[in-house]
Structures are given as C-alpha cells and as structure tokens.
Amino acid sequence: MSNASASAVLELRGVTKTYHVKQGLFGTARPLTAVNDVSLSLPRGEVLGLVGESGCGKSTLAKILLGLEAPTAGQVLVDGEEIGAQDRMTLARRIQPIFQDPYSSLNPRKSIFDIVSLPLRVHGIGDRAHWEKEVRSILDIVGLPARVMNTFPSQMSGGQRQRVAIARALIMKPEIVICDEPTSALDVSVQSQILNLLGDLRSEFGLTYLFISHDLAVVEHLATRVAVMYLGRIVEEAGVAGLFDEAAHPYTQALLKSVLTPEPGLGVPDTQLGMAYPNPIDPPSGCHFHPRCPMATELCKTTAPRPVETPGGRVECHLHDPQSPMHNPKAA
Amino acid sequence: MTQLDTQDPILAEITGPTPGQMLRKRVFGHQGLMIGLVVLVILTLVAIFAPLLAPHDPYAQSLMTRMEPPVFLGGDWEHPLGTDHLGRDYLSRLIYGARVSLMIGVIAALISGVIGTAMGVAAGYFGGRVDMVVTFLINVRLAMPVVLVALAVVAILGGSLQVVIVVLGLLLWDRFAVVMRASTLQVRGREYVAAARAIGASTPRVILSEIMPNIANNLIVVVTLEMAHAILLEAALSFLGLGVQPPTPSWGLMVSEGKNMMLFEPWMVLIPGAVLFVLVLAINLMGDGLRDVTAPENRS
Numbered sequence: 001m002s003n004a005s006a007s008a009v010l011e012l013r014g015v016t017k018t019y020h021v022k023q024g025l026f027g028t029a030r031p032l033t034a035v036n037d038v039s040l041s042l043p044r045g046e047v048l049g050l051v052g053e054s055g056c057g058k059s060t061l062a063k064i065l066l067g068l069e070a071p072t073a074g075q076v077l078v079d080g081e082e083i084g085a086q087d088r089m090t091l092a093r094r095i096q097p098i099f100q101d102p103y104s105s106l107n108p109r110k111s112i113f114d115i116v117s118l119p120l121r122v123h124g125i126g127d128r129a130h131w132e133k134e135v136r137s138i139l140d141i142v143g144l145p146a147r148v149m150n151t152f153p154s155q156m157s158g159g160q161r162q163r164v165a166i167a168r169a170l171i172m173k174p175e176i177v178i179c180d181e182p183t184s185a186l187d188v189s190v191q192s193q194i195l196n197l198l199g200d201l202r203s204e205f206g207l208t209y210l211f212i213s214h215d216l217a218v219v220e221h222l223a224t225r226v227a228v229m230y231l232g233r234i235v236e237e238a239g240v241a242g243l244f245d246e247a248a249h250p251y252t253q254a255l256l257k258s259v260l261t262p263e264p265g266l267g268v269p270d271t272q273l274g275m276a277y278p279n280p281i282d283p284p285s286g287c288h289f290h291p292r293c294p295m296a297t298e299l300c301k302t303t304a305p306r307p308v309e310t311p312g313g314r315v316e317c318h319l320h321d322p323q324s325p326m327h328n329p330k331a332a
Numbered sequence: 333m334t335q336l337d338t339q340d341p342i343l344a345e346i347t348g349p350t351p352g353q354m355l356r357k358r359v360f361g362h363q364g365l366m367i368g369l370v371v372l373v374i375l376t377l378v379a380i381f382a383p384l385l386a387p388h389d390p391y392a393q394s395l396m397t398r399m400e401p402p403v404f405l406g407g408d409w410e411h412p413l414g415t416d417h418l419g420r421d422y423l424s425r426l427i428y429g430a431r432v433s434l435m436i437g438v439i440a441a442l443i444s445g446v447i448g449t450a451m452g453v454a455a456g457y458f459g460g461r462v463d464m465v466v467t468f469l470i471n472v473r474l475a476m477p478v479v480l481v482a483l484a485v486v487a488i489l490g491g492s493l494q495v496v497i498v499v500l501g502l503l504l505w506d507r508f509a510v511v512m513r514a515s516t517l518q519v520r521g522r523e524y525v526a527a528a529r530a531i532g533a534s535t536p537r538v539i540l541s542e543i544m545p546n547i548a549n550n551l552i553v554v555v556t557l558e559m560a561h562a563i564l565l566e567a568a569l570s571f572l573g574l575g576v577q578p579p580t581p582s583w584g585l586m587v588s589e590g591k592n593m594m595l596f597e598p599w600m601v602l603i604p605g606a607v608l609f610v611l612v613l614a615i616n617l618m619g620d621g622l623r624d625v626t627a628p629e630n631r632s
Contacts, residue, residue, distance in 0.1 A: 063526075066529075066530045068526060068529055068530060089532040092531050095530075096530060097530050099523040099526065099527065100523070101523060105522075105527055106524055107524040107542055107545070107546070108351070108546065109351070110545075119532075122528075122531050122532050122533045122534075122537070152351050155349075155350065168527065
C-alpha cells in the first residue's frame with residue numbers, strides 16, 4: 001500500500017471475511033462476503049469514523065480487529081505487527097472494545113468490581129488491593145462513584161452501564177479502542193454525555209478510536225476521518241471536514257441527506273435511495289451500489305469501480321475516476 | 333474520593349436491591365416452591381437420621397406379627413403403620429426407604445447432570461462439528477426407551493443399588509444436554525462473552541465464569557426434574573424385581589411385595605405409593621417454583 005504511514009497504529013490491508021451460509025436443510029453453502037478487500041490506515045491519536053447501514057459489515061470488521069474472528073484474506077497490523085502473529089493476551093492489552101448494548105455487554109451475575117477488574121485478573125496483574133485501587137481510579141475517571149463497585153448491572157441505568165463498559169475497556173490502558181456503536185442504545189441526552197466522555201478520555205490517554213456508527217451526526221462530533229462502508233467495501237474515505245462539505249460518492253451524499261435536522265416541519269428526510277438494502281449473499285453486479293444510485297450508468301452495472309485517490313482520501317466511483325471508460329468512451 | 337454530591341444524576345439511581353436480594357424475595361414469596369422445599373427438607377432429614385427415628389430394625393422379621401394393620405385400620409401403636417408379610421415394621425422400612433430413593437435421585441441426577449451439561453455446553457459454545465456430534469448422540473439416546481435399556485442392563489449385570497444408580501445416571505443426561513445446549517447458544521451471543529474474549533480470557537474461563545453463572549438457573553430446574561424422574565424409575569425397576577434387591581428397604585420394592593396382598597390389604601401398596609407420590613410432587617413443585625423465580629420474564 002502506498003499510503004502506509006509509519007505512524008499508523010492500526011492498519012488493514014485488503015482484509016476480507018467470507019462466511020458460508022447454508023440456505024435451507026439441504027441447500028448448498030453459498031459464500032457471503034461480509035468484509036470485502038478493506039484497506040484502512042489509522043494514525044495514532046486519530047478517530048476514524050466507520051459509517052454504513054445495518055448489515056454492511058461494520059461489526060464483522062470490529063470482530064476481526066479484536067481478534068475474535070480471523071480474516072479470510074488480508075492482513076491487520078497493530079503497530080506494524082500482524083494480528084494473527086500476536087497472542088491474544090498481547091492483543092488484548094493493545095485493543096479493547098466498547099460494545100453497542102450496555103445491557104448485553106455486562107455480565108448480569110457479576111458485581112461492577114468483578115466486571116471492571118476482570119482484565120487485571122485475567123492478565124494476572126497485581127493483587128486484590130491493587131485491583132481495588134485501579135478500579136476505584138478508573139471508575140472515578142469515567143465519572144462513577146467508588147461505591148458502585150458492589151452493585152450489579154441490573155441496578156444501573158443505560159448510561160451508567162456504558163460508563164462501566166468504558167472503564168473495563170480502559171483499565172489496561174490500551175492504545176486502540178474499537179467503539180461499536182457505543183451510543184446507539186442510549187437516550188439522546190445520555191448519548192452526548194458518553195460522547196463527551198469518550199472525547200475527554202481520548203485526549204487524556206492519547207487513545208486511538210475506531211468509531212463505528214450508523215449515525216453521521218455522532219461521527220461528525222467525534223471523528224477526525226471518516227470511512228463509508230457499503231456491502232463490505234469502503235466506498236469513500238476522507239477527512240471529516242472534507243467528507244461533510246463535499247462528499248464525492250453518491251452513497252455518502254445520500255447518507256448525508258438522511259441526517260435528521262433539528263428543524264421542525266422538515267420531517268424525515270428522503271434519502272432517495274429508494275430500494276431496500278441488497279442481499280449480501282447475492283450482491284449486485286458491477287458497482288454494488290448501482291441499483292440504488294441516482295447517477296448510475298450502464299457502465300456501473302457491469303464494471304466495478306477502482307479506488308481513486310482524492311485530495312482528502314479515497315473514493316470508489318466511476319464518476320470520480322478520470323481513467324474510467326465513462327469519461328473516455330473510445331478507450332472502452 | 334471527593335465528597336459525593338447526592339444530587340448528581342449519575343448517582344441518583346443506584347439504589348435498587350441487589351439481584352441476590354430480589355431473588356430471596358421471590359423465593360420466599362413463592363408458595364409452591366416453599367411447600368416443595370419444606371417437604372423435601374423434612375424427607376431429607378428423615379433419611380439422614382433414619383437410625384434415630386425408626387422405631388424398629390427394618391430388617392428384623394417376626395413371623396408372629398405378620399401383616400398387622402396400621403393404627404388407623406385397627407392396629408396398635410407398637411407398629412404404627414403395621415408390618416409386612418415377614419413381620420417387619422412398615423414405618424421403619426419406609427424411613428429407611430427414603431434413603432434409597434433420595435440417594436438414587438441425587439446421585440443419578442448428579443452423574444447425568446455432569447455428562448449432559450458438559451455435552452450441552454460444549455455443543456452450544458463450540459458449535460460446528462462438536463454440535464453435530466452432540467446432537468447426534470442426543471438423538472441416539474432419545475431413540476432408546478429408558479426402561480427397556482435399564483431392564484436389559486440390570487438383567488445382565490444383576491440388580492443392586494449401585495448398578496441402578498449408574499445405569500440411570502448414564503441414561504438420563506439427554507434433557508441436561510438439550511437444555512444446556514440451548515441456554516449456552518443463547519448466552520454465547522451476548523456481548524459480555526465477546527468482551528471477556530477480547531480481554532484475553534481463556535475458553536475455560538469464559539465458559540466457567542461468564543456462561544455457567546448465567547445458565548445455572550436452568551440447570552437447577554433440570555436437576556430437580558431429573559431427580560424425580562430417577563426416583564420414579566428406580567421404583568419402577570424395583571417393582572419389576574430388577575432394581576434394588578430384597579431385603580433392602582425400597583419404596584418400589586415395598587409396592588412390589590405388597591401387590592400380592594393388594595385385594596386384601598390395600599394399605600400395603602397405598603402407603604409406599606403415597607410417600608413416593610409426595611416426594612416426587614415435592615421435587616416437582618420445587619422445580620416448577622425454581623423455574624418461576626428464575627425466569628427472565630419475572631425479572632423487573
């Protein structure tokens with residue numbers, strides 16, 4: 001990859017994950033490519049927002065980064081070292097997740113102390129007095145009083161639970177935090193608290209975030225770069241300002257139109273995407289986005305676009321590829 | 333820590349009862365569960381302290397006082413529940429019989445619980461080939477009629493308390509495997525399991541400390557049901573003469589020995605039948621109650 005920078009703390013090279021899905025009792029297994037040739041580079045201290053509709057492969061990508069799933073092809077590099085070559089313990093100290101649903105991410109049978117101190121206990125760091133000190137300090141950092149240590153998740157609200165999940169992720173001081181839609185299960189008023197907390201923690205600990213979301217407003221608030229995912233592919237990647245000001249890919253443009261504005265009377269915006277999300281087992285030919293693209297041409301139905309460098313990043317669309325046959329039909 | 337502000341919205345809500353307190357409240361508020369529990373505790377104490385409680389030696393025969401009726405049918409207080417066809421005290425035999433029934437119930441449920449839980453959890457957690465093998469084994473086991481297999485094995489190896497316990501333990505694991513597999517599948521997908529794995533926790537640790545505590549309630553319910561199942565099967569095998577061998581006092585054997593006299597002395601069948609019924613009812617009440625108090629829909 002030409003854009004591999006030395007300071008990239010997390011780098012993905014052509015990562016692909018294919019599942020085999022059996023349809024019916026006697027059906028033959030068909031491949032489902034959840035993540036398709038994804039290359040990303042995340043410099044230290046940045047926040048990369050990963051956006052896309054449900055089912056586009058965001059969460060699968062998160063599982064691969066956490067070492068919970070192995071990629072079918074491609075490489076994931078953390079600090080230049082491949083993920084598969086590292087043992088799980090080392091990886092766990094570098095990358096930690098914050099999950100979407102705080103009601104499912106905390107074991108209901110365990111006290112908050114047990115949940116937050118689990119990383120220390122698994123890694124055999126210190127003794128009980130040390131764990132208590134660490135848990136106390138990390139709870140303080142995420143804005144919870146020390147007395148919650150003896151309570152259980154069922155006694156807490158969603159926002160409090162998410163703070164516990166953040167405390168668990170940060171107690172080992174990881175370099176990278178994978179936030180998989182950390183606010184989508186929360187009330188709007190609590191969402192902003194959690195987002196601000198994540199922002200503060202990033203500057204305090206020098207964290208690098210991969211922030212997965214389907215909510216562009218949330219991404220705009222926190223991210224420094226944005227990657228847009230569609231059907232397992234990164235269709236556009238750009239700096240946050242560039243992407244929000246002049247989105248190149250028609251899909252990004254449609255997503256931006258779908259952001260709810262606080263203005264009353266406008267109603268739910270029309271994304272003009274029309275058709276439903278395609279079945280990932282049976283992806284459309286050519287450019288995967290062409291059935292829903294308002295600017296699709298005959299070429300889009302047959303030929304997949306190649307990634308093109310743009311001033312702010314990268315885009316996969318014939319419209320922006322000067323070499324595409326679309327712009328010089330004679331060469332086609 | 334700095335002084336905590338009680339007006340802080342973050343602190344305001346952490347005041348509810350702990351899960352343990354809520355469980356205790358539900359347990360003591362559940363009538364069926366309490367009745368079953370009390371009966372079971374009494375029967376267990378009776379079984380444990382049988383030598384102190386039994387008025388006579390359960391093996392002592394007395395041909396002079398054969399088939400004396402119980403007190404309520406005109407007998408005397410020397411033998412409150414009468415004597416059997418060999419003149420042995422019926423109450424003492426009932427009390428010692430509780431030992432056999434409870435021991436078979438507990439140990440057989442324990443053996444099958446270990447086998448079935450190991451298989452079910454492995455199938456649910458690992459999926460794929462392991463799941464296929466376990467599901468196949470469950471289906472094979474379900475295709476075998478328990479009583480016939482037990483009869484065949486006991487007929488070959490000879491009937492004794494140990495053989496009956498082991499045979500039942502090796503046969504009754506199917507429900508454990510089915511229930512534990514389904515529960516594990518359900519819990520495995522929770523994000524706290526993924527979080528524990530992302531932390532670097534080993535597979536045994538994830539299974540023992542993240543999954544098991546969350547499926548233990550289902551396990552307890554199945555344990556009680558299988559205990560009742562094993563007790564009834566022992567009684568059935570003993571009745572058929574292939575279970576516990578005489579002169580060991582067993583409720584099933586007492587029914588069997590009394591059946592020849594059933595038309596003339598019906599109490600000889602009815603008394604052991606009644607205590608068997610009460611024991612199984614108590615266990616089932618407790619199992620149902622446990623399912624009620626631990627069911628997720630009961631949680632606030």
